[in-house]
Amino acid sequence: MLTLKLAFKNVTKAGLRTWLNVLILSFAYVLIIWTDGLYDGMSKQVVGDMIDMEIGGGQFWERNYDKFDPFTIDDAYAPIPENLEELVKNNEATPVLFRASVIFPQGRVQSAILKGIDPNQKVLKFPSEYLNTGESDYIPGLIGSRMAKNSGLKNGDIVTVRWQDVNGTFDATDIEIVNVISSYVQTIDNGQIWIPLKSLQEMIGATNVATVIVLHKDIETIPSGSPLWEFKDHNFLLADFYNYLDRKGMGSAIMYGLLMAMALLAIFDTQVLAIFRRRKEMGTMMALGMTRGGVIRLFTLEGTMHGILAIIIGTIYGLPILYFSAVNGIAMPEAVEQVGLSLNSTLYPVYGIGLFLSTSLIMFISVIVVSFLPTRKIARLNPTDALRGKIA
């Protein structure tokens, strides 16, 4: 109780020293929560976009389709089964047909996957309505901004495309790029041209066939599959992303560790500086009859109080900042796009109570440790050395 009283007295009476310590600690506290929230927000946003624009509430895959084997694409088509046909009519599912092709943009040769989708589908938030161009000499095509960049194609360009039909015969036609969509989901963009489903079915010479059938994200009951169609749930469809996150998670953990280490270094530096500057004070306290254990407890408790104050102060000024960034989002610079991350132009951080609690706990324990270590070292000194201000 005495130690607590003395620590409280020392902390409250130290004025600027206390507030400098507390400010540095609170900056680190808020920064760690902000960074982690941003990372969580990014993950949730990417998953949300993928569900909205690509994978819906799950997909039925034609058995031959293997997304890691491009040679399976041309064999991966089958008639849409009756039970799923019903869902398609009710706007609860939409079929998509894939076909490997070669395009010739500006005289160059480039491989691309043709994807046929119903321009009137309401299942995905994919802007397929651009493919409703009415009468035209060319098949309308949609590409994403990354594809546009890689191929040099732009809105209004005509590009020749060559493919094999179901009989293995090569054929070619021209596609008019009717829109370049800015998509955040890389997997519907890179190396792909979206055209109307019916056009692609005609091009390959097979009617009412698809490679995947995407269910609406709000669908309540998953229909049964068939020998030709296998259901793939979110766990499967998002596995790549989650693996990517895990790999990024390692990087993120290292980043988190580095950030925490920097924060702790700042805390440690400040604490060490404060405590080493006070070694004469410790010597005096020992000369006046305080035990070594008492000195260690007192200075460690002071550091702990700094940690508690930092959490309180950080919460007071950090909450409005974190709330503001969670509501209004954080604008991402274009450079992020260039390094290969497909992110929205505005990211919305997500802060959970767990994040607050875990960061507070880590901060709390860290402050205790970095206060204890230098104090213990000084308290081990002979009181006469501490009185002389000798360095441990």
Add this chain to the structure above:
Amino acid sequence: MTNEELIIAQDLSKDYPIGGDFFRALDGINLSVKQGEFSGIIGPSGSGKTTLLNIIGALDTPSDGSVNVLGNKVENMTHTESANLRNNFLGFIFQTYNLLPVYNVYENVEFPLLLQKIEKLQREEMVMQALEWVGLTNKAKSRPSQLSGGESQRVAIARAMVKKPKIVLADEPTANLDADNSHHILKTMVKLNEELNTTFLFSTHDEKVISYLKRKIMLNDGKLVDDILVN
């Protein structure tokens, strides 16, 4: 040890390691100090005065020999036991005052009483009495940074005296003070020595302090070379 002998040093030696060798700071000191003495260890710089005072104050331990302070063998005491001895029976006055910078005068003087877990009302009474002894009741709320050197040392005396210790150990208490302040401080200590029968043991080479001493213990190169009682 008789009832009056508070400090007894027998064949006391202290060595400090220097490189691969040792430096002998104290060499076979034999000494006893009785209750109520106003005595000083006198000698030039490096003669071992502060080392002797620190060992008597249980802040350091001897390399050889024995020191008995109030019935406690300093060389055998644990850290906690020596802290308790200092807390309950010894008062320290330092050359550089060593006031706790964030506390005001009142709180600095109160600190040893807090360690003794004395009740608040009694503490208040004792602190104000100690401040009265040194004439600083009007500075109770001042911070150490607002005090002159003389005032700071008077606070240090009040802090050393507040718990009415058996022995006060003063290491060069006037080294940083001018002549007027030095005499003021010394007169205060003489008064406390006479009124409370507290034993004072100085370490000094200041002539002003020496002129007040009733016993002069002369050290040179770590050896006790003379011990003079002044009538």
